[in-house]
Amino acid sequence: MTDTASQPTTDLPPAWEPATVEAELYERWVAAGYFTSDAGGDRPPFCIVLPPPNVTGSLHMGHALDHTLMDALTRRRRMQGYEALWQPGMDHAGIATQNVVEREIAREGLTRHDLGREAFVERVWAWKGEYGGQIQGQMRRFGDSVDWSRDRFTMDEGLSKAVQTIFKRLFDEGLIYRAERIINWCPRCLTALSDIEVEHSEDEGELVSIRYGDGDRSIVVATTRAETMLGDTAVAVHPDDQRYAHLVGTEVELPLTGRMIPIVADEHVDPEFGTGAVKVTPAHDPNDFEIGQRAELPAITIMDERGVITAHGPFEGLDRFEARPAVVAALREQGRIVAEKRPYVHSVGHCSRCDTVVEPRLSLQWFVRVAPLAKAAGDAVRDGRTRIHPPELAKRYFDWVDNMHDWCISRQLWWGHRIPVWYGPNGKVMCVGPDEQPPPADEGWTQDPDVLDTWFSSALWPFSTLGWPERTPHLEKFYPNSVLVTGYDILFFWVVRMMMFGLYAMDGVQPFHEVYLHGLIRDETGKKMSKARGNVINPLDWMDRYGADATRFTLARGANPGSDMALAEDWAAGSRNFGNKLWNATRFALMNGASTARAVPARETLTEADRWILGLTDALVSEVDRLYEEYQFAKLSDALYHYTWDELCDWYLELAKVQLAEGGDRAEATRAVLGHVFDVVLRLLHPLIPFVTERLWTTLTGGESVVVAPWPAASGQPRDPEAERHVVAVQKLVTEIRRFRSDQGVKPGQRVSARLSGVDDAGLSALRPAVASLARLNDPGDDFAASASIEVAVAGGTVTVELDLSGTVDLDAERKRLAKDLAAAEKELAGCDAKLGNPNFTDKAPAPVVAKITARREIAVADIERISARLSAMSNG
RNA sequence: GGGCACAUAGCUCAGCGGAAGAGCACUCGGCUUACACCCGAGCGGUCGCAGGUUCGAUCCCUGCUGUGCCCA
Numbered sequence: 001m002t003d004t005a006s007q008p009t010t011d012l013p014p015a016w017e018p019a020t021v022e023a024e025l026y027e028r029w030v031a032a033g034y035f036t037s038d039a040g041g042d043r044p045p046f047c048i049v050l051p052p053p054n055v056t057g058s059l060h061m062g063h064a065l066d067h068t069l070m071d072a073l074t075r076r077r078r079m080q081g082y083e084a085l086w087q088p089g090m091d092h093a094g095i096a097t098q099n100v101v102e103r104e105i106a107r108e109g110l111t112r113h114d115l116g117r118e119a120f121v122e123r124v125w126a127w128k129g130e131y132g133g134q135i136q137g138q139m140r141r142f143g144d145s146v147d148w149s150r151d152r153f154t155m156d157e158g159l160s161k162a163v164q165t166i167f168k169r170l171f172d173e174g175l176i177y178r179a180e181r182i183i184n185w186c187p188r189c190l191t192a193l194s195d196i197e198v199e200h201s202e203d204e205g206e207l208v209s210i211r212y213g214d215g216d217r218s219i220v221v222a223t224t225r226a227e228t229m230l231g232d233t234a235v236a237v238h239p240d241d242q243r244y245a246h247l248v249g250t251e252v253e254l255p256l257t258g259r260m261i262p263i264v265a266d267e268h269v270d271p272e273f274g275t276g277a278v279k280v281t282p283a284h285d286p287n288d289f290e291i292g293q294r295a296e297l298p299a300i301t302i303m304d305e306r307g308v309i310t311a312h313g314p315f316e317g318l319d320r321f322e323a324r325p326a327v328v329a330a331l332r333e334q335g336r337i338v339a340e341k342r343p344y345v346h347s348v349g350h351c352s353r354c355d356t357v358v359e360p361r362l363s364l365q366w367f368v369r370v371a372p373l374a375k376a377a378g379d380a381v382r383d384g385r386t387r388i389h390p391p392e393l394a395k396r397y398f399d400w401v402d403n404m405h406d407w408c409i410s411r412q413l414w415w416g417h418r419i420p421v422w423y424g425p426n427g428k429v430m431c432v433g434p435d436e437q438p439p440p441a442d443e444g445w446t447q448d449p450d451v452l453d454t455w456f457s458s459a460l461w462p463f464s465t466l467g468w469p470e471r472t473p474h475l476e477k478f479y480p481n482s483v484l485v486t487g488y489d490i491l492f493f494w495v496v497r498m499m500m501f502g503l504y505a506m507d508g509v510q511p512f513h514e515v516y517l518h519g520l521i522r523d524e525t526g527k528k529m530s531k532a533r534g535n536v537i538n539p540l541d542w543m544d545r546y547g548a549d550a551t552r553f554t555l556a557r558g559a560n561p562g563s564d565m566a567l568a569e570d571w572a573a574g575s576r577n578f579g580n581k582l583w584n585a586t587r588f589a590l591m592n593g594a595s596t597a598r599a600v601p602a603r604e605t606l607t608e609a610d611r612w613i614l615g616l617t618d619a620l621v622s623e624v625d626r627l628y629e630e631y632q633f634a635k636l637s638d639a640l641y642h643y644t645w646d647e648l649c650d651w652y653l654e655l656a657k658v659q660l661a662e663g664g665d666r667a668e669a670t671r672a673v674l675g676h677v678f679d680v681v682l683r684l685l686h687p688l689i690p691f692v693t694e695r696l697w698t699t700l701t702g703g704e705s706v707v708v709a710p711w712p713a714a715s716g717q718p719r720d721p722e723a724e725r726h727v728v729a730v731q732k733l734v735t736e737i738r739r740f741r742s743d744q745g746v747k748p749g750q751r752v753s754a755r756l757s758g759v760d761d762a763g764l765s766a767l768r769p770a771v772a773s774l775a776r777l778n779d780p781g782d783d784f785a786a787s788a789s790i791e792v793a794v795a796g797g798t799v800t801v802e803l804d805l806s807g808t809v810d811l812d813a814e815r816k817r818l819a820k821d822l823a824a825a826e827k828e829l830a831g832c833d834a835k836l837g838n839p840n841f842t843d844k845a846p847a848p849v850v851a852k853i854t855a856r857r858e859i860a861v862a863d864i865e866r867i868s869a870r871l872s873a874m875s876n877g
Numbered sequence: 878g879g880g881c882a883c884a885u886a887g888c889u890c891a892g893c894g895g896a897a898g899a900g901c902a903c904u905c906g907g908c909u910u911a912c913a914c915c916c917g918a919g920c921g922g923u924c925g926c927a928g929g930u931u932c933g934a935u936c937c938c939u940g941c942u943g944u945g946c947c948c949a
Contacts, residue, residue, distance in 0.1 A: 015914075200949080347949080396881075396947070403948090492947090524889070526945085546914095557900080558890085563882090564945090566889050570901055577914040588911030634891080638899070653911080735918090742906070742918040749909040776909070828896075835895090840932035849895055849933095856896070 012590065012699060016583040018547025022691045026140050034078070034707045035145045037085035039473035046082035047478035048074055049462050050146060051486045051494065052091040052154065055128055056100050059138045061521040061529065061555075061567065062487060064539035067142050068552040068688075069518060069559060069633055070485045074145055075687035076628060077482075079711035085478050086145055087465050089152035090135060092128075094416040094454045095189050095353045101127050101415070117414050124415050128153075138540065143548050143690045145707070150474075152465045154457040155417070161434045162464035163417045163457050166505055168433040171421070175369045176409075178421075182282075182289040183408050185361035186351040187307035187320075191412040192365050194453060195405055196492050197352045204343035208328055209275065211336045212261075213252030219244065219263065220338050222274035224346055225284075226331070227323040229254065230311040231302040232261055234280040236291050239265035241276050255336050256313070256327070264295040283362040299362055307359050320359070366410040366419060366450070370500065374401040377499035380510040386499065389516045389631050390561040393488055400492050401499075409453045416451030423448065434469075459497035462511040469505075481512045488517040488562065516631045518559055524568030542572045549689035550576035556688050557641070559633035578641060579692045582685070585649045586678050586696040592660050593667075594674035596701045600715075601669045608723035608766055609655040610673045615719035616647055617677050621712050624684050640685055648677060651731060658773045675700065680712045722763075729794035730767045730774075736792040737775040737801055743813045744788070744805060748776070753804040755780045762796035780804070788814070791866055793859070798866075811874060818867050818874075825863040832857035 029035065037047075048070050053063060070086060078084040101124045102112055112120040132153075139146065152159060170176040184193040209222045212235060219235055232254055237244040244263065251260040268291065269278055282292030282299035292299055302311040307320040314330070315323045331337050349358040378401040380386045381394055388394040410419060420432045424445045432438050439445040460468070462484070466475040480502075484495065495515060502511030522528055523535040530536065542551040553575040558565035603611055620643045627636035659670040678700055686693040686706045697706035737754075746752060754777040759768055771777065786802035788809045835841045835853050842850055 014912075392882085399880080399948080489946095520946095526889080560890075563890090568889075568901085571889080573914075574900065577912095580914045581912065584912035584915090586911085591911070638891085642899085649912090650916090738917060739919090745906075747909090748907045748917050751909095831896080835933080838932060842932085844932045845895075852895080 012583070012587045012696075014584070014587070016547075016580055016692050016695075018549060018579075018691060019544065021695060022141070022143070022548050025691055025694050026143055029145070029705065029707055030140075030148060032705065032707075034705065035084075035086070035147050036149050037147045037474070037478070038083060039477045041083060043081060043083035045085070045477045045482070046074065046077035047085045047087065047481045048483060048485060049087040049465060049481055050089060050144075051484075051490070052089045052152075052458060052461060053135050054093040054096055055090045055132045055135075055153070056093055056096045058134055059142075059539065061537055061539050064142065064551060065518060065521055065555045065559065065565070066485060066487065067139065067144050068555045069516070069631075071142070071144050071552075071690070072556060072633065072687040073483065073485070073628075075690065075707070076711060078145070078707070079683065079686070079709060081710070083477070084145075085147055085150070085474070087150055087152070087478075088136075088139065088144070088146035088148065089154070089461075089465060090132065091154040091454055091458050091461075092416060094411055094413050094451060095191065097124060097128070098413050098415040099189070099353070112414060120414055141540065141543055141548055142552070145690075150465065154454070154461075158467065159457060159460070159464045160417055162460045162468055163452065164420050164432075164434040165469045166460060166501060167420055167452070167456075168431055170368065170504075171431040175373070176366060177369060178364060178366050180362060180364045181367070181408075182284075182286045182360050182362055183365050184349065184358045185305070185363070186354065186356055187305065187359050188354050188356040189351060190305055192361075192363065192408050192410060193351060193358065194408050194455070198349040198358050199352050200347045200349050202345050203348040204345055205348065206324075206328075207274075207339075207341040207344035207346075208331075208337060209339040210255070210279075210331055211338050212254060212279075217247070217250065217252060219247060219252060219277050220275045221277050221279040222339075223279055224344060225324065226327045227309065227315070227320055228281040228284045228302065229279055229327065230257065230309070230313075230315065231281045231283050231300040232279045233282060233292065233297045233300060234261050234295060235263045235277055236266045236269050236280050236295075237263065237277045238269045238271040239267060241269075241271045244277060255334060256330055257311075262295075262297075264291070264297070266291045266294060284360055286360050289360075289362070301362055303359065303361075305361075365408050366448075366452075368407040368409055370404045370407055373500035373504055374404045374496075376503045376508070377401050377496055380499060380503060386510045386512050387514045389514060392562060393491065393517050396488075397491060397496065401496055404496075407453075407497075409456050410448075410450040411453055412449075413451050416454065417457055419448040419450050419452060421448045422446065455493060455497055458494055459501040460505070462498055462502055463506060479506060480510055483514040483516055484512045485516045485518065487520055489520060491517060517562065519562060519564035522564050522566045524566050526564075526566050537567060537569075542569075546572045546576040547579065547691070549579050549692050553578060553637065553689050556633045557637040559637075560635075561631055578645065579689060581645055581649060582682075582689075583692060583696065585644070585653060586682070586700060588653060589674040589678050590700060592656075592674070593671045594678060594700065595671055596675040596679050598668075598672050598675075600672050600676045603717055603720070606669060606673065607655075607659060607666075608720070608726050609652065609659070609770065610669070611720040611723040612727040613648065613652040613677055614673065614715065614717070615724055616643065617680050618714040618717070618719065621680065621684065621714045637688060640681070640688070644681055644685075648681065651727070652677070654774050655727075655770050658770050682706060683709055683712050725795050726764055726767060729762060729764060729796060730771055732794050733764070733792050733799055733801075734771055734774045736790060737771075737777070739817075740788070740790050740801075740803070740814075741775075743817050744810050745813075746805065751776050751778045753778045753780050753784055753806075755784060755786065755802040756799060757802075758797055758799040762794055762799055764794075764796070764799070791870070793862065793866070815871065815874060818871050822864065822867045822871070825860050825867065829857060829860040829864060832860060 051066065053059060074084050074086040115123060167176065184195065184198045186193055205224045207222055207224055208226050209220050211218050211220050213219060221235055235252065237248065247263045248265045251262050254261045280288045280291050280297065282289045282297055283301040302309055303320060304310050309315045309318050309323045315326055318326060328337065350356065351358055378398055381388060381397060388397060422430045422432060422439050422445045424430065424439055430439055462481050463475060463479050466472060466478055468475055486495065498511050527533060527535060539551055550572050554571045620639060623639050624636050656670050656674060660667045682693045682697040683706060694706050697703065703709055759765060784804050787805045789800060789802040792799045832853050836857065
């Protein structure tokens with residue numbers, strides 16, 4: 001057998017240096033085609049579509065989490081022999097991108113109107129060409145195993161065709177319609193927004209009570225938006241409200257305008273709020289619009305698209321926020337302000353893109369009639385065709401789909417998919433399908449100027465990226481997608497819409513088998529990361545300093561289903577340390593000739609230590625598999641961390657040192673076991689930390705790449721409970737000896753002569769050299785003089801360790817330790833006695849529980865006896 | 878206003894009916910030839926408060942307090 005010292009040393013440097021190696025490894029994987037999907041062949045499909053990041057953006061920590069989890073799932077399935085497709089791409093982000101380019105041309109003193117629509121859109125494409133690529137670069141640094149050959153963009157020709165196809169189908173079936181409605185309008189972005197693009201916050205405002213009419217023909221209304229009174233067309237009260245019953249059907253004069261407006265009754269007025277009478281402004285409030293519809297009231301728009309008052313009179317030309325105090329002042333002058341409350345905190349909607357206060361606005365827009373689509377989306381989850389993880393979030397999904405409002409899909413933008421509807425002479429309307437010719441412009445036909453909500457095209461993502469509306473081989477193979485991974489915060493934005501459109505476009509087949517919703521990233525104190533707070537961590541910074549693997553492992557370790565995760569730099573450092581630990585442990589194994597070239601010898605020829613670690617390794621494989629099926633990333637990461645560090649490194653490698661020192665067949669067998677366990681753990685870790693495992697695994701095995709290595713399976717060999725008991729006993733014995741040494745102030749490296757008895761009776765004979773090595777003990781020499789002794793109760797018996805500390809023993813320290821142990825044992829005994837002395841317990845508790853407590857009691861009694869004897873011996877001695 | 882979570886060691890979180898756990902932080906001792914991004918040992922919790930169910934409750938139920946989120 002080759003001597004360890006003459007083994008060829010590995011070429012691995014003493015520490016893992018991610019920065020220099022990761023990029024090269026990644027490009028090698030791409031070049032090898034590992035990530036490219038093949039729609040042919042017999043492998044079962046596995047498909048994840050990447051939630052398309054915004055083309056204007058860069059990847060933040062939330063993306064890093066999302067990508068880590070998707071990559072882990074994809075890499076594992078690939079190793080398991082699935083045909084894996086992780087579909088990348090970006091969306092065109094209508095409002096955001098248009099804003100960016102408008103800002104850019106504003107620096108040249110231009111507006112989009114100066115350029116004209118066509119030139120502006122060209123300008124956006126040019127911008128996309130120049131800056132839109134940074135996300136791909138970031139994904140390469142993360143190590144994302146996406147199929148770059150299928151990279152897609154929502155504005156691509158094929159995806160645009162998908163948009164036009166589904167629009168036409170929905171239009172023809174009456175599921176898309178155009179109507180004048182109150183919509184959410186952003187006076188800064190100058191476009192309609194859907195309900196979910198509005199964020200509500202509790203803001204300080206004012207509540208002003210205004211008297212309309214005079215004398216006994218007057219009524220007081222309260223409002224937070226005094227300026228809208230210029231557009232009031234009624235006052236509404238509850239039909240059962242006796243206070244106002246006599247006024248219903250009469251009219252009052254609307255101050256400042258001289259208009260007479262009716263007092264109407266409406267069920268939806270809350271008599272408890274304010275005076276119980278509300279002003280009704282159908283053109284500027286969604287609830288008032290509803291009241292207006294029921295009472296057939298006119299709607300008077302008093303603002304332009306920028307929120308500037310257009311009503312004639314002294315307020316014309318004022319911004320809505322300037323008009324508010326001006327209107328109040330004018331009313332006060334007339335003595336019509338009955339009460340004012342400032343600040344008055346109430347909920348105010350803001351544009352999710354630019355934070356401008358949203359103005360409800362009456363306008364002509366396109367809508368999707370969602371009722372039948374939402375019903376199907378709900379049913380797919382109710383039927384279990386799509387499973388939501390964690391299941392608690394399914395309720396939130398149902399609450400949404402079962403109470404969904406029609407979806408406003410038109411946007412007054414230029415960047416996006418233009419609505420494929422043409423308006424002709426005599427009010428004719430024509431929706432044009434993807435393969436149809438638009439009607440001739442010279443006959444007076446013009447296309448609708450608006451574009452579609454970005455989410456409209458994103459909703460097609462799970463199948464438009466696969467080639468739909470063509471029935472491509474990829475669509476056939478990879479639809480439905482296996483799992484969708486995203487944050488719970490975009491359940492409504494995106495997941496619901498993909499469900500609706502997927503079921504509709506694909507003849508009732510749901511887009512996903514499973515949906516996994518992860519939590520949000522927060523800072524170390526649990527606050528949301530935001531630029532305003534200045535607590536944003538850029539994942540690229542972490543990757544620069546700690547490597548992509550460490551960044552990924554940190555995120556995976558924090559990913560408990562459905563709950564948010566707090567991140568701090570310390571976590572990343574810890575993950576970096578773990579990678580380094582793995583690196584050095586593997587290096588150590590390699591330096592000692594660990595190899596996968598030879599199979600692990602038959603179990604009966606191995607040591608108990610070998611059988612113990614092999615058993616733990618099998619258990620680890622099963623546990624990791626089970627946890628992956630449940631999307632328990634935090635737990636599976638922790639299981640891998642614990643196995644690697646606390647069992648493999650802290651114990652098995654130390655035990656292996658003893659076996660390697662023996663030389664001969666024992667050393668050779670140990671090399672095979674080392675090779676096996678590192679092979680397995682590296683493969684298990686690869687989906688989480690792909691780079692370091694690739695470097696180590698290829699060195700260890702000589703294999704081509706761990707990316708395409710088979711996923712580990714348990715050995716099928718039975719575990720050896722006796723060997724495991726014995727190793728656990730050795731762990732306890734060694735720990736107790738170390739504890740004693742530490743109490744006595746013996747330096748960790750100093751060897752101490754010791755005489756052990758009871759080892760054989762405890763069944764630990766074979767592990768005796770291991771104990772000596774791990775506890776730094778020397779065999780007793782001729783001059784051995786025990787100056788201290790400890791007794792350690794282990795599973796098979798009690799081991800007595802006599803130590804020659806060749807000097808004074810710190811009796812005080814020992815007494816303290818014994819007293820502490822005694823107190824613990826006495827507490828334990830008292831607890832057991834209390835239970836066993838209670839007939840209700842012994843009668844009603846299950847027998848195994850009673851037996852367990854009885855056994856614990858016996859151990860406590862023995863401990864007390866032993867420790868007391870030791871203590872009294874000390875005071876007598 | 879409606880709904881849903883969560884309150885466990887200094888921090889971030891597991892555990893969710895039968896002996897309180899992890900990582901980080903902290904204390905002490907160590908360069909024990911894989912690793913100081915390390916090794917060894919240790920300190921630290923009436924599991925938010927008050928009731929209830931149970932032989933037994935951090936775990937189940939009720940109420941309260943606090944925090945967060947979603948929806949109006």
